[in-house]
Amino acid sequence: QKEVEQNSGPLSVPEGAIASLNCTYSDRGSQSFFWYRQYSGKSPELIMSIYSNGDKEDGRFTAQLNKASQYVSLLIRDSQPSDSATYLCAVNPLENNNDMRFGAGTRLTVKP
Amino acid sequence: ETGVTQTPRHLVMGMTNKKSLKCEQHLGHNAMYWYKQSAKKPLELMFVYNFKEQTENNSVPSRFSPECPNSSHLFLHLHTLQPEDSALYLCASSQDLGSGNTIYFGEGSWLTVV
Numbered sequence: 001q002k003e004v005e006q007n008s009g010p011l012s013v014p015e016g017a018i019a020s021l022n023c024t025y026s027d028r029g030s031q032s033f034f035w036y037r038q039y040s041g042k043s044p045e046l047i048m049s050i051y052s053n054g055d056k057e058d059g060r061f062t063a064q065l066n067k068a069s070q071y072v073s074l075l076i077r078d079s080q081p082s083d084s085a086t087y088l089c090a091v092n093p094l095e096n097n098n099d100m101r102f103g104a105g106t107r108l109t110v111k112p
Numbered sequence: 113e114t115g116v117t118q119t120p121r122h123l124v125m126g127m128t129n130k131k132s133l134k135c136e137q138h139l140g141h142n143a144m145y146w147y148k149q150s151a152k153k154p155l156e157l158m159f160v161y162n163f164k165e166q167t168e169n170n171s172v173p174s175r176f177s178p179e180c181p182n183s184s185h186l187f188l189h190l191h192t193l194q195p196e197d198s199a200l201y202l203c204a205s206s207q208d209l210g211s212g213n214t215i216y217f218g219e220g221s222w223l224t225v226v
Contacts, residue, residue: 004154031211043202043217044155051212088155092211099168100215102155 003027004091006103015112019076023089023103026070033065034090035074037083038105044088048074079110115139116218118203124224125193133188133221135203141216143209144186146178149200149220161186162209193225 003026013019021035032051036044050056050063050072062075072091076083086105093101116137125131137144146158160168161180175197177189186203200220206213 008152034214036217043219046214046216049212049214090215099157099160099170104152104154 003093003101004089004103006087006089006106008104009107010109011106012109012111013079015079015081015110017079017110019079019083019108019110021074021076021087021089021106021108023072023074023091024070025072025089025091025101027091027093027101028067028070030067030070030091030093032092033063033072034092034100035061035063035072036088036090036102038086038088040085047087076108079108081110081112084109116203116205116216118201118218118221120221121219122222122224124226125190126226127193127195129193130189130191132190133201133203133223135186135188135218137184137186137203137205137216137218139205139207139216141205141207142183143206143213144180144183145204145206145215146186146188147202147204147217149202151199155202159188160209167209190223193223195225198224 035047038044048063050065056063060077064073086107088105089103143162148156159178164180179187202220203218204215206215
């Protein structure tokens with residue numbers, strides 16, 4: 001069983017729409033959750049971190065965490081072509097806090 | 113500009129070669145990492161160093177040998193690699209180890225083994 005699962009996509013949305021990216025994780029005791037954006041040929045860069053159940057908003061981005069369902073999502077409002085990238089979900093499991101577990105990523109394409 | 117710099121950015125090496133990847137972080141962090149990223153696979157943690165002491169070796173083959181002379185520098189020495197080792201190797205750092213510490217990545221070193 002994969003520890004962090006994401007739909008590989010590609011997910012395609014029109015410019016201005018809301019893009020919804022989803023992630024599930026297997027370790028129920030996980031404490032911290034991150035979304036990274038990775039442009040093609042570039043390294044991952046942190047977009048959002050979330051630690052508590054509920055929503056966390058930062059500009060056009062909203063992270064949502066539901067620990068009971070072991071589910072974390074990222075919403076991108078007013079999507080722009082520049083948002084086209086692969087989005088990586090990362091989870092820090094409780095038993096080994098040195099080992100951030102990453103999903104394989106969801107490729108998002110925002111069409112003008 | 114990233115606070116974590118890696119060299120070389122691209123490397124092609126034969127299976128009998130010996131080469132090294134270098135990483136330097138300018139963020140004053142205490143922990144440094146090596147990750148491997150292969151196509152369509154999750155990032156794989158290889159090694160973790162905290163205050164220049166190795167704390168994790170994720171069952172990495174001995175043909176990969178890390179070295180951390182101080183908290184700011186990290187090397188990955190490569191020898192007798194296999195074609196399946198071709199991947200993007202990412203160096204990263206965080207302030208400390210443990211839950212809640214954000215990991216910052218370098219630009220990566222693209223390795224091709226021929």
